[in-house]
Amino acid sequence: MSADKRIFSWMSVPDRTSKPRTTGLNMVVAVHHAIEGMNMLQDLVSCAGDYVDYYKMGTEMRLQPREFVMKRLALLHENAIAVYAPGGVAGKAVQQGCIDLCLDELKALRFTAVEASRVVLSMPQMLEVVKKGKERGLRVFAEVGQKHIGWEGGPKSRMSVSDVIREMQTLLDAGALKIVYEFTEAVSLLKEDRGLEALLEIVGAVGTDHIMLEVPASAVGTWEEVSRYTVLFINHFGPNVNLGNLNPNQIMAIEKLRHSFSAINKLGKQSSPQ
Secondary structure: OOHHHOOOOOOOOOOOOOOOOOOOOEEEEOOOOOOOOHHHHHHHHHHHHHHOOEEEOOHHHHHOOHHHHHHHHHHHHHOOOEEEEOHHHHHHHHHOOOHHHHHHHHHHOOOOEEEEEOOOOOHHHHHHHHHHHHHOOOEEEEEEOOOOOOOOOOOOOOOOHHHHHHHHHHHHHHOOOEEEEOHHHHHHHHOOOOHHHHHHHHHHHHOHHHEEEEOOOOOOOOHHHHHHHHHHHHHHHOOOOEEEEEOHHHHHHHHHHHOOOOHHHHHOOOOOOO
């Protein structure tokens, strides 16, 4: 929608990229929604379609009628929202030895993007998904970082800053469109002394436009937590920082933060959340 058709056109707001965007991306995922149906999607595109760039559809597609899945895909395409396959899809395909079949089907279904996740894949496997995805015209988002840090059976600690930068740059050099920084890895970093400095080092080395920072949609999920990290990211990296794993119910609240409409923004530059 053009700015002159909006309500309160006199109101001064930060410059915000418009669709089709290459920066300032919003990637939405309907985490923990009991029913993710057509009515929910219709409401989302009617109210917030201008602000949704990618919609992540999960492995639950395997359990749903094909006709229903195709209707959802068509609605998203009609509203210029790119469809995004999560890391679990490519991860499962690699583990089962059918990544070519997986990527071919995603392309046939008109998926725009696929995620390759370091959580489930080795670096050589990640590079294979990037290469094969690009060959099919898919945009590949490469996720770096670890989940379940400190959990029983999980990794004992986060990755080193130098390893994060090295992996991100390797995947970008291989042709990944964006690097998704896994939230549980980032939050582990941010809760340390000088953690914010380390995050600034990572983003500075790789480039703000090349990174998508996840918010805690699946890890924590409360608006208090989501807004705290979103404000931190916006205040340090600007209103057009790329954000991932956004709850569709919170997309307009996040846009208010990007546009400095919320009192939360008035807190100034944030230190690391504790």
